[in-house]
Amino acid sequence: MIFKEEKKLYIETLGCAMNARDSEHIIAELGDKENYVLTDTMQEADLILINTCSVREKPVSKLFSEIGKYNKRKKEGAKIGVCGCTASHLGEEIFRRAPYVSFVIGARNVSKIGAAVNTERFISVDTDYDESTYAFGEFRHSLYKAYVNISIGCDKKCTYCIVPQTRGDEISIPLDLIVNEARKAAKSGAKEIFLLGQNVNNYGKRFSNKSEAEVDFSDLLNKISEIEEVERIRFTSPHPLHMDDKFLQTFATNPKVCKSMHMPLQSGSTHILEQMKRGYTKEWFLNRALKLRAMIPDVSISTDVIVAFPGESEEDFEETLDVMRQVKFEQVFAFKYSPRPLTKAAEFTNQIDPEIGSARLERLQVMQDDILDEISQSKMGKxxxxxxxxxxxxxxxxxxxxxxxxxxxxxxxxxxxxxxxxxxxxxxxxxxxxxxxx
Ligand code: SF4
The missing domain is CATH 2.40.50.140 (Nucleic acid-binding proteins)
Structure with missing residues (x-):
C-alpha cells in the first residue's frame, strides 16, 4: 500500500439533502483513498471544496463570490475544487470565470473525486455517467440518522427545473445495495434511515442492469422496515403524480414509516401545473392530500410552492391559496419564481413582474403563519x-x-x-x- 501524507479538507455544501449526501460520499472517498481529514478552518485546508446547487439563482452567484474569497484567504498551495449541480451546468465556464479553480466535477460524477484531486484542470460533468452501483466509502455527519440514496437523476421535465440537466436521467439503485447500506448504518447506531431521490416513489422504474427484479417504492419501504435495528424511515421527495393507493396504504400502515409526507404542490392551479408539466391536477393533489389526512389523523404534510410562475394570474394564485386553506400544510417552502438557464420556462414570454411576485409571496406567507399558529396551538398537552x-x-x-x-x-x-x-x-x-x- 502506498503511504499518503495526511491532508486537510474543507468542504462547503449548498442546497438539498442530495447534495449533503454527495458531500458525505466525497469525504469518504477522499478519506479512504487520499488520506484527507476534515477541517472546519478554511485557512488550514489543503483542499477547499464547494458542493453547489443551481435550483435557485442565489446559490449560483454565491458560488463565485465564495470561491473568490477562499482564493484570497487560502493557504499557499491549497487547491480549490467545484462540485455539484452548478459544476454540471457551468462546466468549463467555471475555469474561465475563476482560473484558480483546480477541478470541476458534476453532480453525477462524485465517484471521480480521487482522479480530480490528482489531475490538473480535471473536468467531468457528464450527466449520462452511471454511479448507481458505485461502492462509496462510509462517512456520516450524524450518528443517529443515515441518509441513503435510492436513485440518481430525474426523468421528469418540469419546465422551471434545472435538475434533469445537472443530474441526468433517473436510475434506481439496486434494492440489495440499499438494504445493505441501511443495515450497516443501523447496526452502527443510526436508528433513522432517510431515503433520498428526486422522485422516491417512482423507485424501480429503471435499473442500469435490466435483469434486476421488479420492485417498487412500497416494496423497498417494507424491506427496510424488516431490519430490526431500524426504528424510523423517512424519505424525500415523493412526487404527487406517483402517490397511488398502494403507496398511501404502505405509508399509513407500516409502523416504522414516519408519518410525515412532503408533497410538492408548486401551484394550486391546474392550468399552471400544465405549464409546469407537473403531470397532475389540483383535484388529484387535493384528493391525495385529503385522503392522507383521513387515513392518518396525526400526519404532517409539507410542501413546496412557486409563486408568480410565468402566466400566473390572480385567479391562479387564489387556487394555490385555496389548496393551502384546504390541506393546512404543517410546513411550506415558498419561493418567487426565478428563471433558470437551460429550462423551458425561462423562455416563456409571459413572465410576471417581480413586484407582483413579491406581493403574492408575502400574502401567502401571512396566510401560512396564521395556519401555523393554529396548528402549533393544537399540539398543546400532546x-x-x-x-x-x-x-x-x-x-x-x-x-x-x-x-x-x-x-x-x-x-x-x-x-x-x-x-x-x-x-x-x-x-x-x-x-x-x-x-x-x-
Ligand atoms: S420532478 Fe420536476 S422539480 Fe423535481 S427534480 Fe424532477 S424536474 Fe425537477
Missing part, C-alpha cells in the same frame, strides 16, 4: 415519542416527533440517540417545547 438527535447552542436538546415536528427539551448529552416521550408545554410556530414524561 405527548409525542421524540428521537433526540442534537444538543443545540441554546442548551436545548432537539429531536423530531414521528410526524416531523421539531421538539426541544431541557436535558444533557446522555439523552442523545434515545426516543423519549415528551409532553408539549409551550408550542411555538417553528418548534414545540416540552418536558419528558415517563
Amino acid at each position: 405527548i409525542y415519542p421524540v428521537y433526540i438527535e442534537e444538543l443545540r447552542n441554546n442548551g436545548f436538546l432537539a429531536g423530531r416527533s414521528d410526524n416531523n415536528a421539531l421538539v426541544q427539551i431541557k436535558g444533557d448529552e446522555s439523552l442523545l440517540g434515545q426516543t423519549l416521550n415528551v409532553e408539549i408545554t409551550n408550542p411555538k410556530r417553528l418548534a414545540l417545547y416540552g418536558e419528558i414524561v415517563l
Whole structure:
C-alpha cells in the first residue's frame, strides 16, 4: 500500500439533502483513498471544496463570490475544487470565470473525486455517467440518522427545473445495495434511515442492469422496515403524480414509516401545473392530500410552492391559496419564481413582474403563519415519542416527533440517540417545547 501524507479538507455544501449526501460520499472517498481529514478552518485546508446547487439563482452567484474569497484567504498551495449541480451546468465556464479553480466535477460524477484531486484542470460533468452501483466509502455527519440514496437523476421535465440537466436521467439503485447500506448504518447506531431521490416513489422504474427484479417504492419501504435495528424511515421527495393507493396504504400502515409526507404542490392551479408539466391536477393533489389526512389523523404534510410562475394570474394564485386553506400544510417552502438557464420556462414570454411576485409571496406567507399558529396551538398537552438527535447552542436538546415536528427539551448529552416521550408545554410556530414524561 502506498503511504499518503495526511491532508486537510474543507468542504462547503449548498442546497438539498442530495447534495449533503454527495458531500458525505466525497469525504469518504477522499478519506479512504487520499488520506484527507476534515477541517472546519478554511485557512488550514489543503483542499477547499464547494458542493453547489443551481435550483435557485442565489446559490449560483454565491458560488463565485465564495470561491473568490477562499482564493484570497487560502493557504499557499491549497487547491480549490467545484462540485455539484452548478459544476454540471457551468462546466468549463467555471475555469474561465475563476482560473484558480483546480477541478470541476458534476453532480453525477462524485465517484471521480480521487482522479480530480490528482489531475490538473480535471473536468467531468457528464450527466449520462452511471454511479448507481458505485461502492462509496462510509462517512456520516450524524450518528443517529443515515441518509441513503435510492436513485440518481430525474426523468421528469418540469419546465422551471434545472435538475434533469445537472443530474441526468433517473436510475434506481439496486434494492440489495440499499438494504445493505441501511443495515450497516443501523447496526452502527443510526436508528433513522432517510431515503433520498428526486422522485422516491417512482423507485424501480429503471435499473442500469435490466435483469434486476421488479420492485417498487412500497416494496423497498417494507424491506427496510424488516431490519430490526431500524426504528424510523423517512424519505424525500415523493412526487404527487406517483402517490397511488398502494403507496398511501404502505405509508399509513407500516409502523416504522414516519408519518410525515412532503408533497410538492408548486401551484394550486391546474392550468399552471400544465405549464409546469407537473403531470397532475389540483383535484388529484387535493384528493391525495385529503385522503392522507383521513387515513392518518396525526400526519404532517409539507410542501413546496412557486409563486408568480410565468402566466400566473390572480385567479391562479387564489387556487394555490385555496389548496393551502384546504390541506393546512404543517410546513411550506415558498419561493418567487426565478428563471433558470437551460429550462423551458425561462423562455416563456409571459413572465410576471417581480413586484407582483413579491406581493403574492408575502400574502401567502401571512396566510401560512396564521395556519401555523393554529396548528402549533393544537399540539398543546400532546405527548409525542421524540428521537433526540442534537444538543443545540441554546442548551436545548432537539429531536423530531414521528410526524416531523421539531421538539426541544431541557436535558444533557446522555439523552442523545434515545426516543423519549415528551409532553408539549409551550408550542411555538417553528418548534414545540416540552418536558419528558415517563
Ligand atoms: S420532478 Fe420536476 S422539480 Fe423535481 S427534480 Fe424532477 S424536474 Fe425537477
